[in-house]
Amino acid sequence: MDRDNQTTVTEFLLLGLSGQSKQEEILFGLFLWMYLVTIIGNILIILAISCDSHLHTPMYFFLANLSCIDICFSSVTTPKMLLNHILGSKSISYVECMTQIYFFITFINMDGFLLSVMAYDRYVAICCPLHYSMIMKPKLCVLLVVVSWVITNLHALLHTLLMVRLTFCFNNTVHHFFCDPYAVLKLSCSDTFTNDLMVFTVGGLIFLTPFTCIIISYAYILSNVLKLPSAHGIRKSLSTCGSHLTVVSLFYGAILGVYMRPSSSYSVQDTVATVIFTVVTPLVNPFIYSLRNCDMKGALRKLISRPIVAYAQLQGTALANLRLHSVVLEDTASQLKDCDPRARKWDLGT
Secondary structure, X not given: OOHHHOOOOOEEEEOOOOOOHHHHHHHHHHHHHHHHHHHHHHHHHHHXXXXXXXXXXXHHHHHHHHHHHHHHHHHHHHHXXXXXXXXXXXXXXXXXXXXXXXXXXXXXXXXXXXXHHHHHHHHHHHHOHHHHHHHOOHHHHHHHHHHHHHHHHXXXXXXXXXXXOOOEOOOOEEOOOOOOHHHHHXXXXXXXXXXXXXXXXXXXXXXXXHHHHHHHHHHHHHHHHOOOOOHHHHHHHHHHHHHHHHHHHHHHHHHHHHXXXXXXXXXXXXXXXXXXXXXXXXXXXXXXXXXXXXXXXXXXXXHHHHHHHHHHHHHHHHHHHHHHHHHHHHHHHHHHXXXXXXXXXXXXXX
């Protein structure tokens, strides 16, 4: 097709997960509920870790960052879908779509990098327990997070710039509830060879490096744990890794099935796997880490009970002040009667 005959796309249409109105209503309620639970659950984890001094350790520092990323990750895609449903619209502007792609790539890679950093933290804690405090210093923890942010933002910028250079013609219908990079690539009438090449080279490197680090870390952890003499020691060591392994399996299992192949093979069925790591994984992370962790459960109980205790103390203080004011008023009235002759005459009825 000649370039002169092409019409530049200024907006895209997000078809969502279902084309039927009744199913869309059900999905709207389900996504709204999952989004609210995701936001509230991850905020509670961040607050619990911030308020409890016993949780000011590298492991919980990384967990708080992961919860923050999960909040941002969910907020990139879900609110736009919910807003479009309320407004009765399916459109998203070209600029909004490219912005969504940029932050989607940033936060999905940040999830992977943080999961690999947490795996390294578990490796040091189990395999080098005597040197843990010397290795996992606060400066190193902050440096690991900062480097992860820099790498993921540069990677997202590269893919977004490659996407912007493409031409989109007549077809602007995205078979998804957000601007998934692969779904948008399929709509381009330009040659997407460079984009696919970058996905398999740079994207594969950025994506598989954290995954490889996780595999290596747990290989060392497993070999070290199997050397322990008692079964109790093995269970105790593996219990600290169980939550992390569950999240890693859920996150990477869905992503490997969707993005580690050419964009031309992307189908509507892949949207189900995409929902798992964009909506379900941020939702279940707070429950996985809190329900399997005694320290987190204790911190959450303190956080939730703190307003109740504060309210009870405030109510008790107010009641004590009220009683004190009542006693003071009674004493003042008694003194006035003793000092004022007219008050005494009034009491005698004269």
